[in-house]
Amino acid sequence: MNKLIKNGKMVDKNNQLVDVDLWIKDQKINAVGRNFEQTGVHFDEVYDAQGGLITPGLVDVHVHFREPGFTHKETIETGSKAAARGGFTTVCAMPNLNPVPDTAEKLVKVQKIIERDACVKVLQYAPITEELRSETLVNYQALKDAGAFAFTNDGVGVQTAGTMYLAMKEAVALNMAIVAHTEDESLLFGGVMHKGKVSESLGLPGIMNATEASQIARDVILAEETGVHYHICHVSTEASVRVIRDAKKAGIHVTAEVCPHHLILTDEDIPGDIGNYKMNPPLRSSRDQAALIEGLLDGTIDCISTDHAPHSHEEKNQSMRKAAFGIVGSETAFSLMYTEFVEKGIFTLEQVVDWMTKKPAEVFNLEAGTLQIGANADIAIYDLNHSEPIDDRKFESKANNTPFIGKEVKGNTLMTFVNGQRVWSKEDSE
């Protein structure tokens, strides 16, 4: 079966956009070039990219799909559609579900729903400990055999060093990664936003930078001791970047991700006590923001993830004291990164695409994130020419908890393909 995507553009080595057509054969990339129709090949399907940017399908190593347990927020079906609408073709789903998939049996149940309902590739994380409580380790071998992608307690930190150490020993023996939400609860003091001038003026309890960074410092030393691949979720502070940079210099196998919201917004952008500005980790200071940007540029931070964290209107539409932590991100990540960083000349298009495709794939050895000949035909196409306000009525997600609604962005997705099959298109969905 031959398929053609014509009238596209790709970034070349000099960061220039060049005209290309893409030939898909039997679910793989067969050729990238021009004028394939004139070679006499019969194409079963032809798609017009309308002059849009073609990239490898984006890879998001951090999403929350809420099924089973919290399907009023999101399901595997709606979450994967949201991912497809954002140009993502491979996503890694967090295990803060109900029940937590802490046994092979429970994990397999989630995977069955993924097989049935997901329109993109979904890799499911298993937890580090039973029920995400920092007490009893899960059965690492059984969960690996059942297809766990990696181990993480995202949503909560692992509170005791000894538990983390033993978890790392289990994971490294199986060549699996430990992925960490780092948050020392004894340093939380009921905080709901970044601790600083803004939290003071809003009269809200603050979360110190040390709450995150001190646990990263602990864990990189444990990663050195055990030799495990230790990946850090949603890095948000300057001290975290410094510790990771130092760990990498020391040869420790540590990798890290950062989210668009921490790159784009700071606590000073929070206009009031509004639930949609509440996420964990919180929006930090402009100094932290600058350190995150520098960390990406010098390779300390490896990749961009969304931490897509859907919640219902009721759970979010209240004071930060009560609202749930988290914002949705799948459907806005690329367009925000393009508009805020590429258009403004802070990052090149190639850098942003790499941080959302090749780099996360490299961190976890995934067969994704490339348009090389023979690669899986996982592809996204975006409109770089027209800007549109972010409109939650168009969201595929069940949720709309994001402070970015109404923001004008370029780089909206036109089409998304998984293994050569078109799974989402703007035309069909509007």
Ligand SMILES: NC(=O)N[C@@H](CC(=O)O)C(=O)O
């Ligand atoms: N990021 C968030 O604020 N919330 C996430 C949990 C997490 O990623 O820590 C969630 O599950 O809602």
Ligand SMILES: [Zn+2]
């Ligand atoms: Zn987290």
Ligand SMILES: [Zn+2]
């Ligand atoms: Zn998360």
